Amino acid sequence: RGSVQIAPPYWPYERDDEYKATDDGADRFVTEIRTMLQERACVHSSFSTADEVLARQWFNDAVPLERIRQAILLGCARKYVAWRNNPAPHGPIATLRYFAPLLEEIAQQKLAPDYWQFLHNRIQRHEKLWIEKHHEELPSGVNKNIDIESEKTTGTHPPAFPDGGS
Numbered sequence: 001r002g003s004v005q006i007a008p009p010y011w012p013y014e015r016d017d018e019y020k021a022t023d024d025g026a027d028r029f030v031t032e033i034r035t036m037l038q039e040r041a042c043v044h045s046s047f048s049t050a051d052e053v054l055a056r057q058w059f060n061d062a063v064p065l066e067r068i069r070q071a072i073l074l075g076c077a078r079k080y081v082a083w084r085n086n087p088a089p090h091g092p093i094a095t096l097r098y099f100a101p102l103l104e105e106i107a108q109q110k111l112a113p114d115y116w117q118f119l120h121n122r123i124q125r126h127e128k129l130w131i132e133k134h135h136e137e138l139p140s141g142v143n144k145n146i147d148i149e150s151e152k153t154t155g156t157h158p159p160a161f162p163d164g165g166s
Contacts, residue, residue, distance in 0.1 A: 025059070026059045029056075030052055030055045030056060032065055033055045033058075033065070033068060034055075036068065036069055036072050037072065040072060040076045041130050041131050042079045042080060042083075042092050042093055042127070042130055043076065043092060043093045043094075044094055045093070045094055045095060045096065047096070048095070050095070050096075051095060051097070054096050055096060058103075063103060067103060067106055067107065068103065070102075070106050070116055071100075071102035071105075071106055073116065073119055073120060074102050074105075074106065074119070075093065075098060075102050076093070076123060076127075077119055077122070077126070079093060080123065080126035080127065080130055081126070083130065083133075084126065084129070
């Protein structure tokens with residue numbers, strides 16, 4: 001008889017031999033990531049056990065929270081642009097793993113720090129439109145009161161998205 005072993009990325013539970021004591025730092029890290037996801041209108045994550053395991057893995061790998069924040073911002077910005085370019089139904093982002101490839105992408109790029117503030121300000125308009133379109137579908141806890149005044153910026157800015165989107 002053969003046996004099947006499920007690889008760790010597909011098994012959201014810890015095995016008894018891999019159990020680690022709960023760490024307050026890891027708990028705060030996971031809570032911060034959960035809060036970041038709840039702030040974005042295009043993310044409808046229940047923050048599953050698999051999401052928590054991934055967040056704890058990022059904590060153990062010393063991935064900076066700021067890089068995770070940037071990955072969420074970039075992923076959501078791209079989601080909004082895809083929705084704006086093709087208004088066919090686009091489902092929300094449902095899992096933290098959606099942002100995992102963006103962490104590597106951001107680590108390889110050298111973007112100016114003010115780019116992220118610009119992107120944050122730019123995304124406000126897209127989120128407002130997303131909320132108007134998907135208002136009934138939004139779960140409780142999602143910020144439905146986007147302040148469009150915060151999107152007004154001055155000066156010259158880099159392109160809205162590194163991958164060439166608008």
